[in-house]
Amino acid sequence: xxxxxxxxxxxxxxxxxxxxxxxxxxSTKDFLPIANVATIPGTLSERGCAFCGAKLVIGGVVKDAxxxxxxxxxxxxxxxxxKRYPSDNGHVPLKYxxxxxxxxxxxxFGGEKRLEQSINEAFxxxxxxxxxFLYTTCPTxxxxxxxxxxxxxxxxxxxxxxxxxxECPGFSGVSQSKGHHVLxxxxxxxxxxxxxxxxxxxxxxxxxxxxxxxxxxxLLQTYWDRLGIQVIAHFTGNANYDELRxxxxxxxxxxxxxxxxxxxxxxxxxxxxxxxxxxxxxxFNYMAEGIRKVCAFFGIEERGEALIAEEYAKWKPKLDWYKxxxxxxxxxxxxxxxxxxxxxxxxxxxxxxxxxxxSSKFGxxxxxxxxxxxxxxxxxxxxxxxxxxxxxxxxxxxxDIIFTGPRVGELVKKLHIPYINGHAYHNGPYMGxxxxxxxxxxxxxxxxxxxxxxxxxxxxxTAKAKLALKEVA
Amino acid sequence: xxxxxxxxRAPEVNAHVKERAGTINPMLDCQPAGAQFAGIGxxxxxxxxxxxxxxxxxxxxxxxxxxxxxxxxxSTSLHEDSAVFGGTKRIEEGxxxxxxxxxxxxxxxxxTTCSTEVIGDDIEGTINLCNQALKREFPERDIYxxxxxxxxxxxxxxxxxxxxxKALVKTxxxxxxxxxxxxxxxxxxxxxxxxxxxxxxxxxxxxxxxxMDTEDFDSPMLPDKSINTHGRxxxxxLQNSANACGSIAMARYEGASAxxxxxxxxxxxxxxxxxxxxxxxxxxxxxxxxxxxGQPIPDSLVKERGIALDAMADLAHMFFANKKVAIYGHADLxxxxxxxxxxxxxxxxxxLIGDDNTRYKKDPRIKELKETAAFDMEIVLNADLWxxxxxxxxxxxxxxxxxxxxxxxxxxxDANIPMVRVGFPTFDRAGLYRKPLIGYxxxxxxxxTIANTLFAHMEYTKNREWILNTW
Numbered sequence: 001x002x003x004x005x006x007x008x009x010x011x012x013x014x015x016x017x018x019x020x021x022x023x024x025x026x027s028t029k030d031f032l033p034i035a036n037v038a039t040i041p042g043t044l045s046e047r048g049c050a051f052c053g054a055k056l057v058i059g060g061v062v063k064d065a066x067x068x069x070x071x072x073x074x075x076x077x078x079x080x081x082x083k084r085y086p087s088d089n090g091h092v093p094l095k096y097x098x099x100x101x102x103x104x105x106x107x108x109f110g111g112e113k114r115l116e117q118s119i120n121e122a123f124x125x126x127x128x129x130x131x132x133f134l135y136t137t138c139p140t141x142x143x144x145x146x147x148x149x150x151x152x153x154x155x156x157x158x159x160x161x162x163x164x165x166x167e168c169p170g171f172s173g174v175s176q177s178k179g180h181h182v183l184x185x186x187x188x189x190x191x192x193x194x195x196x197x198x199x200x201x202x203x204x205x206x207x208x209x210x211x212x213x214x215x216x217x218x219l220l221q222t223y224w225d226r227l228g229i230q231v232i233a234h235f236t237g238n239a240n241y242d243e244l245r246x247x248x249x250x251x252x253x254x255x256x257x258x259x260x261x262x263x264x265x266x267x268x269x270x271x272x273x274x275x276x277x278x279x280x281x282x283x284f285n286y287m288a289e290g291i292r293k294v295c296a297f298f299g300i301e302e303r304g305e306a307l308i309a310e311e312y313a314k315w316k317p318k319l320d321w322y323k324x325x326x327x328x329x330x331x332x333x334x335x336x337x338x339x340x341x342x343x344x345x346x347x348x349x350x351x352x353x354x355x356x357x358x359s360s361k362f363g364x365x366x367x368x369x370x371x372x373x374x375x376x377x378x379x380x381x382x383x384x385x386x387x388x389x390x391x392x393x394x395x396x397x398x399x400d401i402i403f404t405g406p407r408v409g410e411l412v413k414k415l416h417i418p419y420i421n422g423h424a425y426h427n428g429p430y431m432g433x434x435x436x437x438x439x440x441x442x443x444x445x446x447x448x449x450x451x452x453x454x455x456x457x458x459x460x461x462t463a464k465a466k467l468a469l470k471e472v473a
Numbered sequence: 474x475x476x477x478x479x480x481x482r483a484p485e486v487n488a489h490v491k492e493r494a495g496t497i498n499p500m501l502d503c504q505p506a507g508a509q510f511a512g513i514g515x516x517x518x519x520x521x522x523x524x525x526x527x528x529x530x531x532x533x534x535x536x537x538x539x540x541x542x543x544x545x546x547x548s549t550s551l552h553e554d555s556a557v558f559g560g561t562k563r564i565e566e567g568x569x570x571x572x573x574x575x576x577x578x579x580x581x582x583x584x585t586t587c588s589t590e591v592i593g594d595d596i597e598g599t600i601n602l603c604n605q606a607l608k609r610e611f612p613e614r615d616i617y618x619x620x621x622x623x624x625x626x627x628x629x630x631x632x633x634x635x636x637x638x639k640a641l642v643k644t645x646x647x648x649x650x651x652x653x654x655x656x657x658x659x660x661x662x663x664x665x666x667x668x669x670x671x672x673x674x675x676x677x678x679x680x681x682x683x684x685m686d687t688e689d690f691d692s693p694m695l696p697d698k699s700i701n702t703h704g705r706x707x708x709x710x711l712q713n714s715a716n717a718c719g720s721i722a723m724a725r726y727e728g729a730s731a732x733x734x735x736x737x738x739x740x741x742x743x744x745x746x747x748x749x750x751x752x753x754x755x756x757x758x759x760x761x762x763x764x765x766x767g768q769p770i771p772d773s774l775v776k777e778r779g780i781a782l783d784a785m786a787d788l789a790h791m792f793f794a795n796k797k798v799a800i801y802g803h804a805d806l807x808x809x810x811x812x813x814x815x816x817x818x819x820x821x822x823x824x825l826i827g828d829d830n831t832r833y834k835k836d837p838r839i840k841e842l843k844e845t846a847a848f849d850m851e852i853v854l855n856a857d858l859w860x861x862x863x864x865x866x867x868x869x870x871x872x873x874x875x876x877x878x879x880x881x882x883x884x885x886x887d888a889n890i891p892m893v894r895v896g897f898p899t900f901d902r903a904g905l906y907r908k909p910l911i912g913y914x915x916x917x918x919x920x921x922t923i924a925n926t927l928f929a930h931m932e933y934t935k936n937r938e939w940i941l942n943t944w
Contacts, residue, residue, distance in 0.1 A: 011573035041549040042521060042567030049527030072587050072625035073496055074503025078531035081880055095883040101496040102626045107591060118495025125497060138525055138588035139626060142556060170525030171551045171588055388574055407537035414700045458696035
């Protein structure tokens, strides 16, 4: 099957290169959606900006750092209270955000003084916080404020603080993906190697590309603890700033989200010789396989097998209960990128669910190589889908459940299709064995809700039918 | 017999601007967010935000968090090349793509952001070019493009909303036959408020147009799967705003400038009323409607007022008297709720207003509060939520209640102070967009919500007082 031109795209035919319907016998050599290119203006795409890729996705998760956003107040306001990453220090990342609240005079005369003052105020207001992520935004990048010089000056005056600068305005790149990249490379350049960790185990890893969504990191940490593996740094779920500075001392980089954080794993390999191991942490088969790989690397296979056996005994019967009831359900995944290839086969193998359409906001072509290889035939693979395309695809595939964000979730509710929050989960965590049971439970509950059937009932027709019955009687 | 006089210090009402330069936990979003809120209130309208994709994507999420609905807003998806060479081509492309793919589309507000204002894109000139292109491509359609200048480094989402309502009225209003209708600019309110306002108009026999009519921001799941989540204010409504018998602006900083414009440009008489929170402010609104239309206030509203007073009297001096309250958010809401609290014998001791509008200082409601407050009151202008948190942590204010939007929820949770969610956004309580705060019914229901919040807090956190709320 060639690439698909949807009816709603007849006026923007270039969209055909982004939508692929997989036919039997085809491989990624034949067809692959074009990805990571600029969105057509006015298409109602789902994409965010590079700044959010840096701040909201990665940097903002770090639990002991001030998040100083140098720009107008909106960039701070909008990337606050929109994610669900708890932390074990009282959920600081959920509670606070900082902005230099740029005004017109700072645009005209430069905002460096304002920035310096705001940084000092922030450290003074919360004296227990000694670390800071400092981000530029569209206007401060356009006027060319030298944020590195300001942060250097503050660090000289306050020797106990450390500041990391992220220069990634919202207009850079085509999506949030650019922000992931800038933050990854910046962190390796500026900060890795500047703190020495305390080594407590012969088995040390960095766990990269997991943001503790509803406690994912904390659940997986219980596995590493049981395996006797020391996590030098979580990039960046529930992470401390200083543990991330000591990533150079791990023996292995274990990567979950390759899209948002594969870059830092590659740099750690290049600069410090730390091997990179990619695993999937959603799903029973995948999680077990990941644990086996990590344990094989350290030669502690029997510990891994013991843990897997224990977890299977505890959780597999619960998963199977759901699998029996979810078999054949059709699912659409409308998320960022990597979850497409993390989930498509794991929900099929572990829950019997068929993934029939997938759209990625910011995935690259290498993400599509993975997802098309892992995904089913007869399934749509879409890059940067927009709203009208979404409606048309839904009409074609009629899914039973959609994994997407809350806004799109509100939209599909009107179409009587349940959604699960594919970014922040409904009732997670979803990673690991227990997590995948949570995910199966949420899918089961969503697809078995009595409300959807009630929504489809037209009481006027029912009344008419009743009347007809009465007349017959 | 000697009589010792203790000198009683007169209560102070102290209004001042936040002392820090930077912001910790902002109270309000930036201007383009407010402009987008005005835009989605119009039927057959998709706002086009000229800036980075985040400026629109996150605001759509914010509206979804608050209303639990999806709203269509487009972006010009500005990138590096536009930052260097200008981004007007992306407006042209965006407008044409929207027009082609959405055949019902009639209005596109073109909303600027910080980046495109810094770059200096010529919005008006680009709109002229777009108009020519639209005429060529769609000679049978009228699509109205409205320039809305909302650089994020000025004001807040409050001024952005005001700017957009004004721009829409300015661009679309045109002189025609008098309609006899009344324009109402309710400000940044919820669907529940709009529905209540409509009910008041209908009870008074007044034909009114609400800018913007957001009733359907609370929209149903229907058997035919149709989606009706959109504004109800039409192009014709906006055009005829120039031909109304009068305008009532219910929020000084949210839509009042549009009413002012209609008075200046089309001689439509306007009345700026106090935002109708509480009994007295609602009286003022209804009397203003009556003044402009000549319609009397009906018995049904006298009864509703009486029921509200009856319910509030049950609560006021037994439970509310002398309770210290902090209120934060939009100026019109905060001042209005402060007046409402005082009707209930509460003491709004701390008011926080979240942007740098210099007009707030001269707001007549501050003068009124100064004249009537029998307790110390601090009003912080250009405030952030740290101003509230810090005062609680330092114990410079002892609070019994916090009223504000959900972005400040952690302050109340951490300090274990009862909180009633009001304003925008309220994403951590169910269904608040449906509940009116304005009018007699809004006042009554809000008073009851406050009471029930305090009661629940007493029952779960105090030792003795839990028995008191049986009366």
